[in-house]
Amino acid sequence: MRARYLAILATDTEDGRRAAAKARAACRGGSPYSVVVDQPDFVLITDGKAPTIPVGRHEGMVVGRIYSRSGGPPLSKLDGSWIHMIPSSHGAVLMETFWGSYVAFVRSSGRRQISVLRAPFGGLACLVARSGAALLVASDLELLAVAGWRPAGIAWDQVVLHLLARDLRRARTCIAGLEELRGGERLLLAEDRVERDPVWTPWAHAGIASWASDRAAGVERVRHAVLAAVTSTTAEAKHPLLLLSGGLDSSIVAASLRANGRPFTALNLSGHGAIGDEREYARDVARACGAALVEEQWQVAQVDLTRSSPELLPPTPRAPSCRRPTGSPSERQWRRAPTSCSTAAVGTMSSVHSSR
Missing domain, CATH: 3.60.20.10 (Aminohydrolase, N-terminal nucleophile (Ntn) domain)
Structure with a gap:
């Protein structure tokens, strides 16, 4: 919330x-x-x-x-x-x-x-x-x-x-x-x-003054910034829960948690068709990071179109800014995730569900 x-x-x-x-x-x-x-x-x-x-x-x-x-x-x-x-x-x-x-x-x-x-x-x-x-x-x-x-x-x-x-x-x-x-x-x-x-x-950060002296230096600057950001935003969590698609963003967060020595649990949500099924990628990342992976499916039938959740209103004027139905599949599956997980790190699969 x-x-x-x-x-x-x-x-x-x-x-x-x-x-x-x-x-x-x-x-x-x-x-x-x-x-x-x-x-x-x-x-x-x-x-x-x-x-x-x-x-x-x-x-x-x-x-x-x-x-x-x-x-x-x-x-x-x-x-x-x-x-x-x-x-x-x-x-x-x-x-x-x-x-x-x-x-x-x-x-x-x-x-x-x-x-x-x-x-x-x-x-x-x-x-x-x-x-x-x-x-x-x-x-x-x-x-x-x-x-x-x-x-x-x-x-x-x-x-x-x-x-x-x-x-x-x-x-x-x-x-x-x-x-x-x-x-x-x-x-x-x-x-x-x-x-x-x-x-x-x-x-202001794209000019020559911000360029790294060489590729290795640039890689190290990005690596340090990502590790520091993940460390800070999960500092208050007892056990982070990562929404893991296996794509680039969520995989970087997973690797950062592992590099920081933070045990975490991963949650993957998949659709019923092949286009929305990324479980294999998520499994590969979870296996590489030594993390437990919880797999759930989107339950569209549980969406109540007669109700809305204004607290989920995103701060943008895009079409998805319309009030969303209560009981959206991601929200319901999130609430079914392991109760031992106190805070979520964000990947690319869904919006942020976190104490941040």
Whole structure:
């Protein structure tokens, strides 16, 4: 289950005060939500399923997990010079220095400006909508509705663009009035204006300055980065569960777990036809890594098309962003996996099911 959060910015306006009051009310009466930040112009509530890390005393909050580039488990606090450098850079230093799966809210030093940043490759969704003069930022549509936001209908122009180029991600979604803050982007709210700009871009790492001196050096850099990432993201797991197709991505994760000396269990999901059956490849990888392999099949008949699971809504405007049926085969098979496995590493077969 993904972490959920709702932020209301510009709560010093009439629209913001109304939205904030509704958010606070949603935290009462045994609700899973709690108020994490309550400031005159910024309110944040979460369900507690992701860590929250303060930026300084009152300079903001990071929702999600962040890691040091030198490796190790997720950070539990930001201290030292970071508490000054992050606000003064409008959050850019956070993105340049750390990595992970997070959405950060950073108040600029000495100014009434708040920046919202989303990790370049993070899995934590970041949907953005306006409610009058207030800006709403949330993990999902249901929490936007808690703050009083309602969709204005279907954005048919975006539907057309999506059908023409479904793999080209855009800030605007197919729902009118709803946008997505894409990975690596920053949203700056200052006075009455909202600005969006890319803080992280792959092109900054594709130039000559980033080239390795030779092939061996390049191989070692990639190997070190992958091992460090797998080590960090599975640091809190007692026994990782890997969704293993036997393809390139999941095989690399499997080899990394083995290289790190982490025992793990692999799960393979196959279809009823040859095109969806990758069990032989998964068996080869599991055998090479000395891992137990659990084989299951997709059970399409178990899908209930009359129900939906909004918590599975991906943070993209693609067609699969429509609410998915409850009891999808991958979700059901996941829940049937060995209960001794506490956290999953991700391969190419399915979405991330993890405590990350």
